[in-house]
Amino acid sequence: MTSIAACTKKEKTTPERQKELLGSWQETTAVIRILTFKENGDFLMSLRSGNESTVNLYGTYKVKGDSLKLNVDRQEEVIPNQPTIITLINHNFLYEDCVYKVKDNTLDLTYITYPADAPVSTESKFTRQTGLLHN
Secondary structure, three states: OOOOOOOOOOOOOOHHHHHOOOEEEEEEOOOEEEEEEOOOOEEEEEEEEOOOEEEEEEEEEEEEOOEEEEEEEEEEEEOOOOOOEEEEEEEEEEEEEEEEEEEOOEEEEEEEEOOOOOOEEEEEEEEEEOOOOOO
């Protein structure tokens, strides 16, 4: 079995490091992803595919050096004209072995995915959003 590891700095979380993540970030691919980090350690990720439905993932995040851990504890599926479906999740991590970098208004995430038999280093880029309010 092949293993891919990202080098991370052995730094403690500092308020400055966490503050650079605060706010909303958007990635636009086939699905629009908006990732919002709050000061209290909570996050929300909204996934939108056209006007059909939205999936909201709620949880907590931790920063240690350039390492970012996102733990999902609740999912909500919002479909127009239907009741919201809420699913409680226990210890579901997004972006496995995630390392992040903020430069200007871009958030780069490098993490591990498993598209076939072996782990693959994957990157996502998010752009800082202004004027977006997510509760």
